[in-house]
Amino acid sequence: MELKELLFVAIKSAYNGGQEIMEIYDSEFAVELKDDNSPLTEADKRAHLAIMDGLMNTKIPVLSEEGKSIPFEERSAWANMWIVDPLDGTKEFVKRNGEFTVNIALVNEGNPIIGVIYVPVTKVMYFGMKGLGSYKVENYSELDGAPTIDILLEAGIELPMDQDERPFTIVGSRSHMSPETEAFINDAKEEYGEIELISKGSSLKLCMVAEGVADAYPRFAPTMEWDTAAGQGIVNAMGGQVIDQSTHKSMVYNRENLLNNWFLVTK
Incomplete structure (x- = not known):
């Protein structure tokens, strides 16, 4: 796959993960503790499965918070890899303040060359790719699945945005x-x-x-x-x-x- 195709796969996977999260967010959910006493919810698990399903066809290995036990001896041989956090900000999720995200990166030889962050509550999609720049797309869910990267670029705001004078x-x-x-x-x-x-x-x-x-x-x-x-x-x-x-x-x-x-x- 070309880099733009991989970016598109990551964007769709992040959105699908976000959809799973919102189903749990809008319900009465249970919270359990991980080994380090940080919270884990059904949303983490379902988002992880949705994202893994989306990235599977790229044939690129995945390092995820929910699958972090892969030995270094194995992953050190990976030239390319996805790094995924299916629900970043679980504490914010539990507090229901909306400030949690789905994170997907493509890393090449240690350097992130694609980054996708989706904010399920506000439906804002951030993405960046080496050589393409970075963009913010508001109301991503209204783009009818955003069938092409070009539609996303047209709908997006290139970053950084112009700012008024400020401290x-x-x-x-x-x-x-x-x-x-x-x-x-x-x-x-x-x-x-x-x-x-x-x-x-x-x-x-x-x-x-x-x-x-x-x-x-x-x-x-x-x-x-x-x-x-x-x-x-x-x-x-x-x-x-x-x-x-x-x-x-x-x-x-x-x-x-x-x-x-x-x-x-x-x-």
């Missing part, structure tokens, strides 16, 4: 604020004077930088590869960067340790 804006996690992040914010105040803070859940923080709504997203707290790969694919495609604070280079994926280092996203 330097930092986006942070609604659920995690470390002392190091607070120090970054204080340093920004000294450099830029007035600053604005936006709090968002899940991978929407990376989308805010890609949109141009925020200038920086410092994440000095734990995340996993599937939390960030899709967002980085979108940020990279619009010309931004996600810098690993340990290597001071662009963050790479399919590492032996799937826990990310601290990172900084800028546009």
Whole structure:
């Protein structure tokens, strides 16, 4: 498959995963705890199955939060791989605040070259591809299945969007604020004077930088590869960067340790 075809498969798979999530979201759902005590719902499981069904025909292996036990010896041989989080922001889902996403990335030799993030509650689809740029499509579900990428591009808004003059804006996690992040914010105040803070859940923080709504997203707290790969694919495609604070280079994926280092996203 060509890269555009793979992008289209990822977009459709993310939407289908989102549809499964909304069926559970609109019902009385049960919550169980994973081994690390983070919540898991029927929505995670059903979205995972829908996405795996969509990506299966690409013949590209998948690393997913719901299938993360693949040995490094096996996946280290993968030149191309999908990295999937079927429901990013399960805590936001449980709180019913709408700030959760479906994340799908295509990674080539450690670098995200396609990123797709779907927001089921608002029906907003973000996507980016190396060489194509990044786009935001509102009301994705009204596009009647969006039969071609060209229709999506026509319906979408290219990122970053034009912004009115505003203060330097930092986006942070609604659920995690470390002392190091607070120090970054204080340093920004000294450099830029007035600053604005936006709090968002899940991978929407990376989308805010890609949109141009925020200038920086410092994440000095734990995340996993599937939390960030899709967002980085979108940020990279619009010309931004996600810098690993340990290597001071662009963050790479399919590492032996799937826990990310601290990172900084800028546009």
